[in-house]
Amino acid sequence: MSYFEAPQSVVVVGGGIVGASIAWHLSQSNTTNTTIVAGKVGGIATPNSFAWVNAGSTDAKFYYDFRRRSMNRWRQIEEEVPGLSDYIKWDGSLNWEIKNETKREEYGEKLKAWGYGVVTVNKTEIETSYAPELREDFLPNWALRYTEEGHMEAHIVAEKLIEQAQANGASLLETNVTSLFKNDGRVVGVVLNNGQVVHADHVVVAGGLGSVDLLAAENISLPLTPRAGLLANTVAIDKGLLKGVFYTNDLHMRQTADGRIRFGSDYSDSDPTDNPQAVADDLFAKLQNAFREGDKIGYDYYTVGYRPTPEDGFPILGETGLDGVTVAVMHSGVSNGALVGQIISKQVLTGEKDPMLADFLLSRFSNTTIAAPKNAAAQRRAKLHWKNRICYRAR
Structure with a gap:
């Protein structure tokens, strides 16, 4: 039986929704000091995410179970952290992205069998109860409504979790980590971009x-x-224009806490960064066409975010093979962040491994190497992942 010694100090690298959740969970320990190192509080990818909290967007039951459990943990955190309820909304989603109605129905039945809250709503119900301002010809004959889902202003939630972690005694360093610091082969801290060493018994990347x-x-x-994912935003308008998340054939949209409509699409066959303004303009035209009085909706800006997407689409969590270092990277951090914070912090503090972690270990990738980008454009995009790109259209 191996001996586990609880760390007296932990450094969390990252200030997005995942790092913030881990740091907040760690900060509740009375015996461990937590230091958050974040080049940007609120994260880099997090502010540019659609921030839909769901479990229904996967065909894998084990991953559905993980995401569903994380949704439940978000509800608990909302009760525990003051002010979060203003930035997390549980008003469900309407889905008709599956064009084939038979396949859409089958997918809904599968989620029902798994225990998910799924109901079928017809065009009249959508129009009267969830989006009376949408054009009738934009609406489907019927859609799947996932009743338990939500959405959030993820960067604000991350900021508030870090604020609460600080209130619990955690330290915040708004800078970047350049390398891990080792002693006798074990990581014992991190090196900051000014050369300063922050010592720690454990590092969570x-x-x-x-x-x-x-x-x-x-x-x-x-x-x-x-x-790459491009999202566009309208100016702030009537906050009651949309109720919940709308995930349609070629337009995804939700209304933010400040009244903007945030909208995007899937880009499986194209790269939105090739001509992002043109993509944003096209999306905005689709949005205007979706509303009865779309010409009265004003466009504001678009963002380009780079999602940290694992090779097989599932989170990478837990041991790295390097003593003293744990990793937590994924897409989507918004849906998964609550549970990741809970189980990663518990493992770091107590050595106890949640059974669900077995499906998400780095070790599942045997002999994995990172391929270099094949061309100049790909290299450029890879280097842009750390930038927070916000672009306004000239008026």
Whole structure:
């Protein structure tokens, strides 16, 4: 039986929704000091995410179970952290992205069998109860409504979790980590970009795509791909225009806490960064066409975010093979962040491994290497993952 010694100090690398959740959970320990190192409080990918909290967007039952459990944990956290309820809404989602109605129905029945809250709503119900301002010809004959789902202003939630962690005694360093600091082969801290060493008994790497280079320096490969996602935003308008998340054939939209409509699409056959303004303009035209008085909706800006997407689509959580270092990287951090914070902090503090972690270990990727980008454009996109790109259209 191995002996576990609880760490007296832990450094969390990353200030997005995942790092913030881990840090907040860790900060509740009375015996461990937590230090958060974040180049940007609120994260890099987190502010540019659609921030839909769901479990219904996977065909894998084990991953559905993980996400569903995380949704429940978010509800608990909302009760525990003051002010979060203003930025997390549980008003469900309407889904008709599956064009084939037979397949859509089958997918809904599968989720029902798993225990998910799924109901079928017809066009009249959608129009009267969830979005009376949408055009009738935009609406489907019927849609699947996932009653338990929500959405959040993820960067604000991350900021508030870090604020609460600080109130619990955690320290915050708004800077970047350049490398891990080792002594006798064991990681005992991190090196900041000014050369300062922050000592710690344990390091949790939750820096999204920034985690790749940090661990690669220790010959640990993270099979992550920076996948670009473009989201556009209207000016603030009537806050009651949409109720919940709308996930349609080619337009995804929700209304933010400040009244904007945030909207995007899937880009499986194209790269939105090739001509992002053109993509944003096209999306905005689709949005205007979706509403009865779409010409009265004003466009504001678009963002481009780079999702830290693991090779097989599932989170990478737990041991790295390097003594004293735990990793937590994934897409989607918004849906998964609550549970990841809970179980990763518990493992770090007590050595206890949640059974669900077995499906998400880095060790599942045997002999994994990171392929270099094949061309100049790909190299450019890979280097942009750390930038928070917000672009306004000239008026």
